[in-house]
Amino acid sequence: MTIPPTTTLETPQNLPEKPPLHTLLSTHDFLHAASLSFPPKTHAFVTSAATDLLTHRSNSSTYSLISLRPRILRDVSSVSIRTSILGSPVSSPVFAAATSLGITVHPEGEKEIGRACKRMGVGMTVSTSASFSVTDIARAAKETEGEEEIPLWFQLYVDKDRSKSERILQQAVEAGVKAIFLTVDAPVPGKREADERISASEAVGLAKGVPMTGEKAENDKSGGGLGRITGKFLDASVEWEDIAWLRGCLPESVKIVLKGVQTAADAVKAMEHGVEGIVVSNHGGRSLDTATPTILVLLELHRCCPEVFDRMEVxxxxxxxxxxxxxxALCLGASGVGIGRGILYGLAYSEEGVRKYVEILNDELETTMKMCGITSLDEVHPGLLNTRAVDHLVPETVDEEHPYAKWRPSMRKKAA
Structure with a gap:
């Protein structure tokens, strides 16, 4: 159904009905349901990625190039996917990655995600660009029946006005977050053309702006991209030395994780700066197109700097x-696997939809473990994988040198 640009999207009767939740059997079914029922602006915002979407697509497709090497005749009658992430026990290695503006999908937005995570006992990352304050989200999770405690983390976009970031960090600490995920893969918003093409005025639920930053969704000469417009506060000057500033804003019990490491060289630097963890991420392909698929970066760490797995959580x-x-991902050393867009697809069905989305992944993970002959996540290892189809794509050294091209701009000057 095509909705005229002047039509309000605050009322659901303008949209087709969602397929019943019980009919969704895979994560791909949720994606299809979103394509049918999300308001156009919401769909563009959630699904869009940088320019030609190449990294967005290859993040997924590269997994299919890595094959499994099952082991047989093992007793796999009972398996467990319980584990710990950043020192906190969780029922699954799958966690809710930071997502922005959940209110464009559901009126309760990230509060509903928090409730789902509490019921499941999985970790949740709250974004600086969430639809509600970290205090409100933490309270919603705490008041929900479920596991005694779930790890709540906070994803920080540093504000040009550092005092604003310091206030938000204080709120996050008071709300009980256990780690700060400093975003390092988006010093500026990426160019997401599908989101730019639809007017920001069609965004659902953003009339009052983004609570934690105060930014409002308004068109400008470049279009109506929510990520770009509401990200005008981003401080592009953040550098390695600012980890010390961040450390000074936090109590010792709160860990620092760099979200967005994309090379072995930067993983080593993160280790040298003493952070407790990194997230191998390219912002879901939303920042820089043609960046390396994240599973290949994980292989790069193994080839070039395997020591990081002993010194930090990955x-x-x-x-x-x-x-x-x-x-x-777990076989290659990741201790947790974040889901971003998928959580928002599930959110369209409220808390129950978020839970079902994660439960589908959990069920498939358990089946894979049984098929591969293991019963605990303590038993995963790289030998259960064949990566030869992609090994040639993985850099061999930690330095930033090209393997054979040694040209530098200074050479042009000498030739002149």
């Missing part, structure tokens, strides 16, 4: 659509 997100994808 998490990953980007492109995960199946339990086999989760399994492969």
């Amino acid at each position: 998490l990953i997100d980007g492109g995960v659509m199946r339990g086999t994808d989760v399994f492969k």
